[in-house]
Amino acid sequence: MLTLNFARRHLAESAGIPLLNAPHILFDRTLLRERQRRAARKGAEKFLLERATEDLFERLATMTRDFPRTALIETPSPDELRDALLRSNKTESVDLLPVTGETETIEGARAPYDLAISLLSMQWLNDLPGVLAQMKRLLKPDGLLLAAVIGGDTLTELREALAIAESEIEGGISPRVSPFVEVRVLGGLLQRAGLALPVTDTDRFTVRYDNAIALMHDLRRMGATNALAERSRKPLQRTTLFRAAEIYRERFADNDGRIRATFEILWLSGWSPHESQQQPLRPGSAKTRLADALSTVELPAGSKTE
Secondary structure, X not given: OOOHHHHHHHHHHHHOOOHHHOOOOOEOHHHHHHHHHHHHHHOOOOHHHXXXXXXXXXXXXXXXXXXXXXXXXXXXXXXXHHHHHHHOOOOOEEEEEOEEOOOOEEXXXXXXXXXXXXXXXXXXXXXXXXXXXXXXXXXXXXXXXXXXXXXXXXXXXXXXXXXXXXXXHHOOOOOOOOOOOOHHHHHHHHHHOOOEEEEEEEEEEEEEEOOHHHHHHHHHHOOOOOOEOOOOXXXXXXXXXXXXXXXXXXXXXXXXXXXXXXXXXXXXXXXXOOOOOOOOOOOOOOOOOHXXXXXXOOOOOOOOOO
C-alpha cells in the first residue's frame, strides 16, 4: 500500500533530505501562507495560475455533462475562479473549501459534490494522499475530481545552478527549491484514494528571463519561495547567489543571452466509482484468442521456434 510515509519519503529524496531523517512535516504551511499573503498585497504574479485556469475550462468544455455542485479546494484567487465557473454555466453553485490545520482537513464541506477542483496548491500539502482521499469522499457516485499540481521537473535549471554554486563556495548543499511530486506517483495516489478511471497528463513549458535574479523575483511574487520545514535558516550568501546566476547563464542561456526556466503542471483526474462506468473484463472472459487476432501460431510454453 502506498502510504503517506511513502509520499513523504519520495518528496524528501527529491529535496535531498536523508531518508532516515525525513521529517514528518515536509512543508512549513504557516510560512507558506504568510508569503502568499505578502505576494498578494504586492501584486502576485499569476501566469502559472492563468495557464492552469485556461486549461481547466478547456477540459470542462469537452465534457457533455454539467456539474450542479462544485467544491473548489485550496486554490489561489478562489473568488475569481468561483465567479468564472459560475459564468461558464457548467455549475450552479461553488463552495470554497480551504485545507486547514496540521491534519490538513478540508473545512466547510457539504457533500456530496458533482465536481471537486484544486489548482496549483496541492503540491504544498504534507499529506497529499490523505487530502485526495478526503476529496473523493466529498464526491457523489460518478462525481469528478480534477486537479493541477506543480510537477517535479519544475525549475530543474535553478536547482542545478544553486546546488553547484553552494557546493563551490559554501562547501555543502542545502535544499533551496521545494521538491514537487512526479507524474509517475500521481496515478497510484489516485487509485489508492479509491478513484476510478484515473488519468494523469503533463503540461511542460519553458519561460525565458533576462537572468536568474529576475526568475527568483517572479517566484517571490508568486509566494513560492522555499517553504521546506527543514530548509536552511542561514541566508544565501550574496557571493553564492551571483555565482548561481553566472552558472545558470553558462548552462541554460539562449543565443540572445536570456535564460530558460522549465515549469511543469501535472493534471490528474478520477471519478467516484459508479456502476455506469466502463469496467475491466473479468480474467478469462475473452471470446477471441490473441493468436487468432494477430494471425500467428500459438506454441506451447517452452517450445522452440524453427
